[in-house]
Amino acid sequence: MSEKRTCRRCKVDKPVNQFEKDKRSKGGSTNRCLKCKQASNNKAYKAFYRMRELAPKYPIPIETTKEEVAQLFDVFDNRCGYCNVEESEETGTFNLEHIRPLSRGKARHHVSNLFISCKSCNSRKGDKPVLTFYREHGKLEYDYMPFLVKYIARFSKRSIKDVEAELVDEERDYHESRDKAAV
Ligand SMILES: [Zn+2]
Numbered sequence: 001m002s003e004k005r006t007c008r009r010c011k012v013d014k015p016v017n018q019f020e021k022d023k024r025s026k027g028g029s030t031n032r033c034l035k036c037k038q039a040s041n042n043k044a045y046k047a048f049y050r051m052r053e054l055a056p057k058y059p060i061p062i063e064t065t066k067e068e069v070a071q072l073f074d075v076f077d078n079r080c081g082y083c084n085v086e087e088s089e090e091t092g093t094f095n096l097e098h099i100r101p102l103s104r105g106k107a108r109h110h111v112s113n114l115f116i117s118c119k120s121c122n123s124r125k126g127d128k129p130v131l132t133f134y135r136e137h138g139k140l141e142y143d144y145m146p147f148l149v150k151y152i153a154r155f156s157k158r159s160i161k162d163v164e165a166e167l168v169d170e171e172r173d174y175h176e177s178r179d180k181a182a183v
């Protein structure tokens with residue numbers, strides 16, 4: 001009898017050879033089945049191509065690959081990075097969202113600036129700094145902020161402190177320029 005395990009995504013028991021190989025994990029394979037991995041990769045690639053289609057709007061180079069985006073989809077496990085909702089018919093297809101919006105400059109098409117977002121969060125955030133968005137939706141006090149900061153730090157290879165300071169600066173600059181415009 002061949003050894004079986006349960007896929008953490010589809011919850012189906014499958015033979016071990018239907019799981020992706022992973023040298024880092026104990027049993028030599030991960031707990032996500034190949035079929036789920038493929039589905040996740042396909043979603044990621046599609047999101048990457050949609051982002052690339054819109055890219056010419058801003059003269060900013062694309063510094064990410066579809067393989068990196070597939071890695072992002074792994075990290076998020078099919079959930080919106082901002083509100084943690086799972087993708088479903090109700091939420092619609094998730095897209096890549098720029099944490100620092102391209103419309104405000106100093107933003108990059110880079111994994112460290114990309115989040116997977118549901119439609120609702122995407123439109124509510126708009127061009128706001130992520131700190132302002134979290135503040136308005138009562139998300140600062142939960143786990144959302146530490147997750148976001150750790151995420152950016154990991155993919156931009158910077159310290160948590162640097163990332164936190166940058167997000168605070170972003171919010172301050174945003175409100176200063178709006179105040180100026182209002183005068
Ligand atoms: Zn599965």
Ligand SMILES: [Zn+2]
Nearest residue numbers: 080083118121
């Ligand atoms: Zn969301």
